[in-house]
Amino acid sequence: MTEHFTGNFTQQEPLPEEAITAAVEVMRHGRIHRYNLAGAEAGEVALLEQEFAAQVGAKYCLAVASGGYALATALRAVGVAHGDKVLTNAFTLAPVPGAIASVGAEPVYVGVTEDLTIDLADLTAKAGQARVLMLSHMRGHLCDMDRLMEICDAAGIIVIEDCAHTMGAAWNGVPSGRHGAIGCYSCQTYKHVNSGEGGLLITDDEEVAARAIMLSGSYMLYSRHLAAPGPEAFERVKYDTPNISGRMDNLRAAILRPQLRDLDAQVTRWNERYRMLEAGLRDTPGLTVVERPEQETYVGSSIQFLLLDWAPEAVQEVLTRCGARGVELKWFGVPEPVAFTSRYDSWRYAPAQSLPDSDRILAGIIDMRVPLTFSLEDCALIARIIRAEVGAIWQAQGADS
Numbered sequence: 001m002t003e004h005f006t007g008n009f010t011q012q013e014p015l016p017e018e019a020i021t022a023a024v025e026v027m028r029h030g031r032i033h034r035y036n037l038a039g040a041e042a043g044e045v046a047l048l049e050q051e052f053a054a055q056v057g058a059k060y061c062l063a064v065a066s067g068g069y070a071l072a073t074a075l076r077a078v079g080v081a082h083g084d085k086v087l088t089n090a091f092t093l094a095p096v097p098g099a100i101a102s103v104g105a106e107p108v109y110v111g112v113t114e115d116l117t118i119d120l121a122d123l124t125a126k127a128g129q130a131r132v133l134m135l136s137h138m139r140g141h142l143c144d145m146d147r148l149m150e151i152c153d154a155a156g157i158i159v160i161e162d163c164a165h166t167m168g169a170a171w172n173g174v175p176s177g178r179h180g181a182i183g184c185y186s187c188q189t190y191k192h193v194n195s196g197e198g199g200l201l202i203t204d205d206e207e208v209a210a211r212a213i214m215l216s217g218s219y220m221l222y223s224r225h226l227a228a229p230g231p232e233a234f235e236r237v238k239y240d241t242p243n244i245s246g247r248m249d250n251l252r253a254a255i256l257r258p259q260l261r262d263l264d265a266q267v268t269r270w271n272e273r274y275r276m277l278e279a280g281l282r283d284t285p286g287l288t289v290v291e292r293p294e295q296e297t298y299v300g301s302s303i304q305f306l307l308l309d310w311a312p313e314a315v316q317e318v319l320t321r322c323g324a325r326g327v328e329l330k331w332f333g334v335p336e337p338v339a340f341t342s343r344y345d346s347w348r349y350a351p352a353q354s355l356p357d358s359d360r361i362l363a364g365i366i367d368m369r370v371p372l373t374f375s376l377e378d379c380a381l382i383a384r385i386i387r388a389e390v391g392a393i394w395q396a397q398g399a400d401s
């Protein structure tokens with residue numbers, strides 16, 4: 001009997017009851033704008049910022065409209081301007097080069113290794129080309145962060161971490177987002193907490209925090225923040241920092257706060273699913289599992305494997321056959337950008353660059369979402385289906401050659 005999977009790869013869990021109750025309360029009082037506060041009320045957004053800062057051990061936190069907005073704000077806050085170059089990963093998602101382009105800067109891509117992390121040798125080689133690295137922890141894979149910070153500190157490079165897939169992750173016990181000068185997170189539906197849209201920015205740098213808050217559209221109401229520097233920091237920047245509105249509202253913050261309290265428990269559930277998938281895929285001929293380093297605390301909200309050096313038609317055949325059995329896989333190497341996946345050469349607003357070693361890896365990256373609505377049995381079934389289809393095509397390829 002041929003097994004089929006019937007689950008939905010984009011269906012998230014409903015929000016916790018506590019979040020629903022908190023949202024209804026905000027709707028009942030109607031004070032949805034973050035600065036619309038009654039009496040001594042702190043407001044949901046300010047409380048969210050205070051709680052998230054404490055959760056990751058950062059001095060300052062700003063909640064904003066999206067993860068991409070947080071990234072662009074981080075670039076502006078460290079002074080990236082029109083015509084500047086910004087180092088970033090060749091393997092990432094469109095909002096990252098998009099944030100760089102939004103401030104008129106140009107991405108300089110750094111290659112990807114078979115571990116799906118930034119190529120530190122390539123980073124070292126390109127370190128002289130920019131004063132900022134926007135480091136994307138793409139699909140939750142953390143590079144050796146100690147080594148990366150050594151390279152960047154030695155070259156005087158400011159590191160902005162894109163933690164869209166690493167909220168809840170850590171390297172050597174240090175939370176993702178706490179290695180560089182700024183950490184940016186997304187609270188979009190497909191990430192680790194869900195407010196539809198939303199983003200968080202953390203930093204220990206008082207001037208960066210003050211600028212980011214001014215940039216986000218705080219008018220002169222910065223004293224209503226609970227995870228912000230004192231008024232003197234704002235005095236220094238308030239006349240020359242433009243307002244580029246991208247605030248978060250109290251409704252989104254209300255539904256995020258209970259989810260952040262649940263984050264560790266959710267991470268455990270994601271990783272149970274991830275490990276079930278990983279175990280089921282291990283030792284499949286032709287398929288390379290991406291090994292996770294011991295120093296890495298990851299969040300298995302998606303899983304990747306490599307079909308390295310496969311013919312493109314064979315990769316496509318695996319995707320088609322898995323798709324026919326209900327298993328939706330994404331291929332980063334596909335020539336035309338599809339849905340959320342795209343390759344660095346499809347971002348044509350940026351100068352063309354050639355990274356042949358990365359092209360080989362990108363051509364083999366297969367990606368799958370792991371929503372928490374999947375059961376462990378679902379994960380075991382999905383792995384059996386992938387294993388069978390990869391095995392069948394691999395054997396056929398061998399027979400052809």
Ligand SMILES: *Cc1c(COP(=O)(O)O)cnc(C)c1O
Nearest residue numbers: 066067068093095162164186188
């Ligand atoms: C989702 C995502 C972002 C940005 O998030 P939005 O909230 O959608 O703007 C940034 N980087 C990566 C790698 C992402 O996947």
